[in-house]
Amino acid sequence: MILKQIFNLFNYLITQLCLLGTETNVAGEKDHQRNPANCVNFKPDYYFNGDNFIPGVSECQQCPIPLKIAAQQANAGGIAKLALQCEINCPAGTQTEHGETVYVAQKEECNFCKAGFYFQSDIFTFSAGVHRCEQCGIKKAGGSKATLGVNASIEQQCNINCPTGTITDTGATIYLSHQSECVNCNINFYLESHYFLAGESTCKPCPVKKSFGARHTLDQNAKIEVQCDVECPNGTVIYDGKTNNFKNEKSECIKCAANFNNVKQEEWVAGTDICFPCSNILIQGAQANYHSVATQATICRGTFSQFLTFSLLFICLYFL
Numbered sequence: 001m002i003l004k005q006i007f008n009l010f011n012y013l014i015t016q017l018c019l020l021g022t023e024t025n026v027a028g029e030k031d032h033q034r035n036p037a038n039c040v041n042f043k044p045d046y047y048f049n050g051d052n053f054i055p056g057v058s059e060c061q062q063c064p065i066p067l068k069i070a071a072q073q074a075n076a077g078g079i080a081k082l083a084l085q086c087e088i089n090c091p092a093g094t095q096t097e098h099g100e101t102v103y104v105a106q107k108e109e110c111n112f113c114k115a116g117f118y119f120q121s122d123i124f125t126f127s128a129g130v131h132r133c134e135q136c137g138i139k140k141a142g143g144s145k146a147t148l149g150v151n152a153s154i155e156q157q158c159n160i161n162c163p164t165g166t167i168t169d170t171g172a173t174i175y176l177s178h179q180s181e182c183v184n185c186n187i188n189f190y191l192e193s194h195y196f197l198a199g200e201s202t203c204k205p206c207p208v209k210k211s212f213g214a215r216h217t218l219d220q221n222a223k224i225e226v227q228c229d230v231e232c233p234n235g236t237v238i239y240d241g242k243t244n245n246f247k248n249e250k251s252e253c254i255k256c257a258a259n260f261n262n263v264k265q266e267e268w269v270a271g272t273d274i275c276f277p278c279s280n281i282l283i284q285g286a287q288a289n290y291h292s293v294a295t296q297a298t299i300c301r302g303t304f305s306q307f308l309t310f311s312l313l314f315i316c317l318y319f320l
Contacts, residue, residue, distance in 0.1 A: 021046035021060035027074055042080035044072035049105075053077035063087065064107035064129060093117040093133030095146060103129070113152035115144050120177065126150045137179040137199060138163075165189035165203030167216055175199075185222035187214045196220040207248045235260035235275030241288030246271070256294035258286035263296070 018030045018039035025040055036056020042048060045067070046060040058077060063086030066072070075084060082088060088102045090110030094117075095101050103109035107129025113119055117133035119126045126149035133149065136158030144157045154160055160174045162182035166189075167173050175181035179199030185191055188210065189203035196219035206228030217226055224230055225245065232244045232253035239254055246252040250271030256262050259282060260275035268291045275291070278300030289299060 019056065019059060021062065022055075022077065023074060040077060041074045042077050042085060043074050045085070046080070047082045047085035048077050048080045049082065053080075064103075065089075065091075091129065091132040093135060094128075094131075094149065099146065111149055112146045113149050113157065115146050116140075116157065117152065118154045118157040119149050119152050120154050126152070163200065163202045165205065166201065171216060184216045184218055185227060187216050188227065189222070190224040190227040191220055191222045192224070194220065196222075207246075208250055233272065233274045235277065236270075236273075237288050255288040255290055256299070257288050258282075259299070260288075260294070261296045261299045262291040262294045265292075265295070268292075 016031055016034055018024065018036070021043050022039040023030050023041050023043050024038045030039075038055070040055045042060050045063050047063060048058060048060055050058060052058075055077060060077075060080070063082070065087040067085070067087050082105070090096065090101050090103060090107075093114055094110045095112050095114050096103060096109045097112055101114075109129070111128035113133035116136050116139050118136060119131060119133045121131075124131065128149060131149065133152060136144075136154070138159040138161070140157075140159045147156060154177070160176075160179075162168065162173050162175060162179070165186050166182040167184050167186045168175055168181045169183055171184075173186070181199070183198045185203035188206045190206060191201065192204050193201065195201070198219065201219075203222060206224070208229040210227075210229045214227070216222075229250075230245045230247075232238065232246055232250070235257055236253040237244050237255050237257045238246055238252045241255055241258070244253075244257065252271070254270045256275035259278045261278055262268060262273075262275050264273055270291070273291075275294060278296065280301040282299075282301050286299075288294075
Protein backbone atom coordinates (compact mmCIF):
# COMPACT_ATOMS: atom_id res chain seq x y z
CA MET A 1 0.00 0.00 0.00
CA ILE A 2 2.85 2.44 0.94
CA LEU A 3 4.76 1.66 -2.25
CA LYS A 4 1.62 2.28 -4.28
CA GLN A 5 1.07 5.65 -2.62
CA ILE A 6 4.73 6.61 -3.25
CA PHE A 7 4.37 5.59 -6.88
CA ASN A 8 1.17 7.60 -7.30
CA LEU A 9 2.78 10.59 -5.64
CA PHE A 10 5.82 10.41 -7.93
CA ASN A 11 3.63 10.03 -11.00
CA TYR A 12 1.40 12.97 -10.16
CA LEU A 13 4.39 15.13 -9.18
CA ILE A 14 5.65 14.68 -12.72
CA THR A 15 2.30 15.45 -14.32
CA GLN A 16 1.45 18.17 -11.76
CA LEU A 17 -2.11 16.78 -11.49
CA CYS A 18 -4.01 15.90 -8.33
CA LEU A 19 -4.80 12.26 -7.65
CA LEU A 20 -7.97 10.93 -9.23
CA GLY A 21 -11.05 12.33 -7.52
CA THR A 22 -9.20 15.18 -5.75
CA GLU A 23 -8.71 18.80 -6.69
CA THR A 24 -7.39 22.06 -5.30
CA ASN A 25 -9.53 24.49 -3.34
CA VAL A 26 -10.36 26.11 -6.66
CA ALA A 27 -13.41 24.24 -7.95
CA GLY A 28 -12.54 21.96 -10.83
CA GLU A 29 -8.78 22.76 -10.74
CA LYS A 30 -6.61 19.61 -10.82
CA ASP A 31 -3.23 21.29 -11.42
CA HIS A 32 -1.47 21.45 -8.05
CA GLN A 33 1.35 23.73 -9.30
CA ARG A 34 4.05 21.22 -8.35
CA ASN A 35 2.73 21.01 -4.81
CA PRO A 36 0.51 17.95 -4.16
CA ALA A 37 -0.40 19.41 -0.80
CA ASN A 38 -2.64 21.79 -2.73
CA CYS A 39 -4.96 18.86 -3.53
CA VAL A 40 -7.13 19.42 -0.48
CA ASN A 41 -10.65 18.81 -1.78
CA PHE A 42 -12.58 15.80 -2.98
CA LYS A 43 -14.52 16.29 -6.19
CA PRO A 44 -18.25 15.65 -6.31
CA ASP A 45 -19.12 11.92 -6.52
CA TYR A 46 -15.91 10.93 -4.68
CA TYR A 47 -15.36 10.21 -0.98
CA PHE A 48 -12.59 9.40 1.53
CA ASN A 49 -12.83 6.09 3.34
CA GLY A 50 -9.84 6.43 5.67
CA ASP A 51 -9.08 7.95 9.06
CA ASN A 52 -6.48 10.65 8.33
CA PHE A 53 -6.60 12.51 5.06
CA ILE A 54 -3.21 13.60 3.63
CA PRO A 55 -3.47 15.99 0.67
CA GLY A 56 -1.73 14.65 -2.40
CA VAL A 57 -1.25 11.21 -0.84
CA SER A 58 -4.63 9.87 0.31
CA GLU A 59 -6.69 8.15 -2.35
CA CYS A 60 -10.42 8.55 -2.81
CA GLN A 61 -13.15 6.25 -4.03
CA GLN A 62 -16.02 6.89 -6.39
CA CYS A 63 -19.48 6.90 -4.84
CA PRO A 64 -21.41 3.61 -5.17
CA ILE A 65 -24.55 5.69 -5.82
CA PRO A 66 -23.97 9.33 -6.82
CA LEU A 67 -25.98 12.19 -5.38
CA LYS A 68 -28.36 14.02 -7.67
CA ILE A 69 -26.42 16.57 -9.70
CA ALA A 70 -28.04 19.51 -7.91
CA ALA A 71 -26.77 18.20 -4.56
CA GLN A 72 -23.21 17.38 -5.66
CA GLN A 73 -20.32 19.56 -4.47
CA ALA A 74 -16.61 19.36 -3.64
CA ASN A 75 -15.65 19.11 0.03
CA ALA A 76 -12.46 19.15 2.05
CA GLY A 77 -10.81 15.73 2.19
CA GLY A 78 -11.12 15.50 5.94
CA ILE A 79 -14.94 15.64 5.88
CA ALA A 80 -15.64 14.12 2.47
CA LYS A 81 -17.08 10.92 3.89
CA LEU A 82 -19.50 8.55 2.20
CA ALA A 83 -22.58 10.00 3.86
CA LEU A 84 -21.72 13.55 2.75
CA GLN A 85 -20.52 12.92 -0.78
CA CYS A 86 -22.75 10.06 -1.91
CA GLU A 87 -26.33 8.88 -2.00
CA ILE A 88 -26.53 6.41 0.84
CA ASN A 89 -30.25 5.71 0.65
CA CYS A 90 -31.13 2.32 -0.76
CA PRO A 91 -33.09 2.36 -4.03
CA ALA A 92 -36.84 2.73 -3.56
CA GLY A 93 -38.51 -0.28 -2.00
CA THR A 94 -35.25 -1.93 -0.90
CA GLN A 95 -33.44 -2.32 2.41
CA THR A 96 -30.46 -4.05 4.00
CA GLU A 97 -30.72 -7.44 5.69
CA HIS A 98 -30.94 -5.57 8.99
CA GLY A 99 -33.98 -3.59 7.88
CA GLU A 100 -32.10 -0.34 7.26
CA THR A 101 -32.92 1.81 4.26
CA VAL A 102 -29.39 3.25 4.11
CA TYR A 103 -26.19 1.30 3.49
CA VAL A 104 -22.99 1.65 5.51
CA ALA A 105 -20.22 1.03 2.99
CA GLN A 106 -21.43 -0.63 -0.20
CA LYS A 107 -24.65 -0.25 -2.18
CA GLU A 108 -24.79 -4.06 -2.45
CA GLU A 109 -25.98 -4.05 1.17
CA CYS A 110 -29.41 -3.03 -0.23
CA ASN A 111 -30.19 -6.58 -1.22
CA PHE A 112 -33.73 -7.06 0.17
CA CYS A 113 -37.13 -5.97 -1.10
CA LYS A 114 -39.13 -4.49 1.76
CA ALA A 115 -42.31 -6.14 3.03
CA GLY A 116 -45.10 -5.44 0.56
CA PHE A 117 -42.66 -4.77 -2.28
CA TYR A 118 -41.54 -6.98 -5.16
CA PHE A 119 -39.07 -7.10 -8.04
CA GLN A 120 -40.15 -8.26 -11.48
CA SER A 121 -38.33 -8.03 -14.79
CA ASP A 122 -38.37 -10.14 -17.91
CA ILE A 123 -34.87 -8.92 -18.78
CA PHE A 124 -32.80 -8.34 -15.66
CA THR A 125 -31.90 -10.34 -12.57
CA PHE A 126 -32.14 -8.31 -9.37
CA SER A 127 -28.94 -6.32 -8.73
CA ALA A 128 -28.51 -5.07 -5.14
CA GLY A 129 -28.10 -1.32 -4.88
CA VAL A 130 -29.09 -0.84 -8.51
CA HIS A 131 -32.64 -2.06 -8.88
CA ARG A 132 -35.66 -0.78 -7.02
CA CYS A 133 -38.60 -2.84 -5.79
CA GLU A 134 -42.20 -1.96 -6.66
CA GLN A 135 -45.00 -1.66 -4.14
CA CYS A 136 -47.66 -4.36 -4.28
CA GLY A 137 -50.91 -3.24 -5.87
CA ILE A 138 -52.80 -5.40 -3.37
CA LYS A 139 -51.06 -6.41 -0.17
CA LYS A 140 -51.39 -9.88 1.28
CA ALA A 141 -54.09 -10.06 3.94
CA GLY A 142 -51.69 -11.65 6.39
CA GLY A 143 -48.86 -9.36 5.35
CA SER A 144 -45.52 -10.27 3.80
CA LYS A 145 -41.92 -10.00 4.97
CA ALA A 146 -38.73 -8.49 3.61
CA THR A 147 -37.27 -10.91 1.08
CA LEU A 148 -34.02 -11.15 -0.85
CA GLY A 149 -34.50 -9.27 -4.10
CA VAL A 150 -33.71 -12.33 -6.21
CA ASN A 151 -36.57 -14.18 -4.50
CA ALA A 152 -39.05 -11.30 -4.08
CA SER A 153 -41.42 -12.21 -6.90
CA ILE A 154 -44.86 -10.66 -7.13
CA GLU A 155 -46.40 -14.01 -6.20
CA GLN A 156 -44.22 -14.22 -3.08
CA GLN A 157 -44.77 -10.68 -1.85
CA CYS A 158 -48.24 -9.62 -3.00
CA ASN A 159 -51.85 -10.67 -3.21
CA ILE A 160 -52.24 -11.27 -6.94
CA ASN A 161 -55.87 -12.35 -6.78
CA CYS A 162 -58.25 -10.15 -8.71
CA PRO A 163 -60.84 -8.34 -6.56
CA THR A 164 -63.94 -10.40 -5.71
CA GLY A 165 -65.89 -11.50 -8.76
CA THR A 166 -63.45 -10.09 -11.33
CA ILE A 167 -61.09 -11.74 -13.79
CA THR A 168 -58.53 -10.79 -16.45
CA ASP A 169 -59.35 -10.67 -20.15
CA THR A 170 -58.00 -14.22 -20.42
CA GLY A 171 -60.42 -15.46 -17.77
CA ALA A 172 -57.80 -15.85 -15.03
CA THR A 173 -58.62 -14.90 -11.44
CA ILE A 174 -55.02 -13.78 -10.81
CA TYR A 175 -53.09 -11.04 -12.57
CA LEU A 176 -49.53 -11.27 -13.88
CA SER A 177 -48.06 -7.82 -13.33
CA HIS A 178 -50.65 -5.32 -12.16
CA GLN A 179 -54.15 -5.45 -10.72
CA SER A 180 -55.43 -3.25 -13.57
CA GLU A 181 -55.43 -6.46 -15.62
CA CYS A 182 -58.63 -7.42 -13.75
CA VAL A 183 -61.08 -5.91 -16.24
CA ASN A 184 -64.07 -8.28 -16.41
CA CYS A 185 -66.86 -9.45 -14.15
CA ASN A 186 -66.76 -13.23 -13.94
CA ILE A 187 -69.56 -15.54 -15.03
CA ASN A 188 -72.56 -15.20 -12.69
CA PHE A 189 -71.21 -11.96 -11.16
CA TYR A 190 -72.43 -8.45 -11.89
CA LEU A 191 -71.41 -4.83 -11.34
CA GLU A 192 -73.72 -3.01 -8.95
CA SER A 193 -72.21 0.49 -9.31
CA HIS A 194 -72.23 2.72 -12.38
CA TYR A 195 -68.47 2.81 -12.81
CA PHE A 196 -65.86 0.06 -13.05
CA LEU A 197 -62.26 0.70 -11.97
CA ALA A 198 -59.99 -2.12 -13.12
CA GLY A 199 -58.20 -3.78 -10.23
CA GLU A 200 -60.29 -2.02 -7.57
CA SER A 201 -63.96 -2.58 -8.35
CA THR A 202 -65.62 -5.78 -7.18
CA CYS A 203 -68.49 -7.70 -8.74
CA LYS A 204 -71.33 -9.24 -6.74
CA PRO A 205 -72.60 -12.79 -7.14
CA CYS A 206 -75.88 -13.08 -9.01
CA PRO A 207 -78.94 -13.62 -6.78
CA VAL A 208 -80.00 -16.26 -9.28
CA LYS A 209 -77.55 -17.73 -11.77
CA LYS A 210 -78.43 -18.10 -15.42
CA SER A 211 -79.19 -21.67 -16.38
CA PHE A 212 -77.62 -21.04 -19.80
CA GLY A 213 -75.91 -18.20 -21.67
CA ALA A 214 -73.75 -17.09 -18.72
CA ARG A 215 -70.55 -15.25 -19.68
CA HIS A 216 -67.84 -12.98 -18.36
CA THR A 217 -68.39 -9.36 -19.39
CA LEU A 218 -66.20 -6.27 -19.69
CA ASP A 219 -66.31 -3.69 -16.87
CA GLN A 220 -69.46 -1.53 -16.65
CA ASN A 221 -71.32 -3.59 -19.25
CA ALA A 222 -71.74 -6.34 -16.66
CA LYS A 223 -75.13 -5.19 -15.40
CA ILE A 224 -77.35 -7.52 -13.42
CA GLU A 225 -79.78 -8.02 -16.29
CA VAL A 226 -76.88 -9.11 -18.54
CA GLN A 227 -75.10 -11.40 -16.11
CA CYS A 228 -77.91 -12.89 -14.03
CA ASP A 229 -81.31 -14.52 -14.27
CA VAL A 230 -83.60 -11.67 -13.17
CA GLU A 231 -86.70 -12.48 -15.22
CA CYS A 232 -89.86 -13.75 -13.56
CA PRO A 233 -91.35 -17.00 -14.87
CA ASN A 234 -93.69 -16.59 -17.84
CA GLY A 235 -96.82 -14.59 -17.09
CA THR A 236 -95.74 -13.46 -13.60
CA VAL A 237 -94.69 -10.11 -12.19
CA ILE A 238 -93.47 -8.74 -8.86
CA TYR A 239 -95.64 -7.04 -6.23
CA ASP A 240 -96.07 -3.79 -8.22
CA GLY A 241 -98.08 -5.72 -10.82
CA LYS A 242 -96.03 -4.40 -13.74
CA THR A 243 -92.39 -5.38 -13.48
CA ASN A 244 -91.36 -8.82 -14.68
CA ASN A 245 -87.75 -8.51 -13.41
CA PHE A 246 -87.10 -9.35 -9.77
CA LYS A 247 -84.37 -7.71 -7.71
CA ASN A 248 -83.04 -10.30 -5.27
CA GLU A 249 -85.00 -13.54 -5.43
CA LYS A 250 -87.39 -15.22 -7.83
CA SER A 251 -89.87 -15.60 -5.00
CA GLU A 252 -90.61 -11.89 -5.51
CA CYS A 253 -92.62 -12.93 -8.60
CA ILE A 254 -95.85 -13.30 -6.62
CA LYS A 255 -98.58 -12.17 -9.06
CA CYS A 256 -100.03 -13.25 -12.35
CA ALA A 257 -99.69 -10.42 -14.87
CA ALA A 258 -102.72 -8.68 -16.32
CA ASN A 259 -104.66 -11.03 -18.64
CA PHE A 260 -102.77 -14.03 -17.27
CA ASN A 261 -104.39 -16.66 -15.07
CA ASN A 262 -103.32 -19.44 -12.77
CA VAL A 263 -104.57 -22.91 -13.57
CA LYS A 264 -102.77 -24.49 -10.62
CA GLN A 265 -104.85 -23.58 -7.60
CA GLU A 266 -102.98 -25.65 -5.05
CA GLU A 267 -99.28 -25.53 -4.12
CA TRP A 268 -98.50 -22.70 -6.52
CA VAL A 269 -94.88 -21.60 -5.88
CA ALA A 270 -93.85 -17.99 -6.51
CA GLY A 271 -90.80 -17.81 -8.73
CA THR A 272 -91.25 -21.35 -9.99
CA ASP A 273 -94.74 -21.71 -11.40
CA ILE A 274 -96.04 -19.76 -14.38
CA CYS A 275 -99.30 -18.09 -15.31
CA PHE A 276 -101.06 -18.67 -18.63
CA PRO A 277 -102.40 -16.05 -21.02
CA CYS A 278 -106.17 -15.65 -21.14
CA SER A 279 -107.73 -16.92 -24.32
CA ASN A 280 -109.97 -13.83 -24.29
CA ILE A 281 -108.34 -10.75 -22.89
CA LEU A 282 -109.88 -7.78 -21.15
CA ILE A 283 -109.33 -4.65 -23.21
CA GLN A 284 -109.97 -2.35 -20.26
CA GLY A 285 -109.51 -2.75 -16.52
CA ALA A 286 -107.10 -5.68 -16.70
CA GLN A 287 -104.71 -5.86 -13.76
CA ALA A 288 -102.31 -8.25 -12.10
CA ASN A 289 -103.57 -10.43 -9.26
CA TYR A 290 -102.20 -12.79 -6.69
CA HIS A 291 -102.23 -16.38 -7.86
CA SER A 292 -104.97 -17.37 -5.43
CA VAL A 293 -107.53 -15.15 -7.14
CA ALA A 294 -106.05 -15.09 -10.65
CA THR A 295 -108.39 -17.75 -12.00
CA GLN A 296 -109.68 -17.79 -15.53
CA ALA A 297 -113.18 -17.02 -14.30
CA THR A 298 -112.15 -13.88 -12.45
CA ILE A 299 -109.36 -12.61 -14.67
CA CYS A 300 -110.25 -13.53 -18.23
CA ARG A 301 -113.19 -12.33 -20.33
CA GLY A 302 -115.43 -15.40 -20.69
CA THR A 303 -116.93 -16.66 -23.96
CA PHE A 304 -120.50 -16.48 -22.61
CA SER A 305 -119.93 -12.92 -21.50
CA GLN A 306 -118.77 -12.05 -24.99
CA PHE A 307 -121.82 -13.80 -26.54
CA LEU A 308 -124.20 -11.98 -24.21
CA THR A 309 -122.64 -8.61 -24.94
CA PHE A 310 -122.86 -9.07 -28.71
CA SER A 311 -126.46 -10.39 -28.42
CA LEU A 312 -127.62 -7.35 -26.46
CA LEU A 313 -125.89 -5.07 -28.93
CA PHE A 314 -127.63 -6.83 -31.85
CA ILE A 315 -131.06 -6.57 -30.17
CA CYS A 316 -130.56 -2.86 -29.53
CA LEU A 317 -129.66 -2.25 -33.15
CA TYR A 318 -132.66 -4.32 -34.34
CA PHE A 319 -135.21 -2.19 -32.47
CA LEU A 320 -133.67 1.14 -33.47
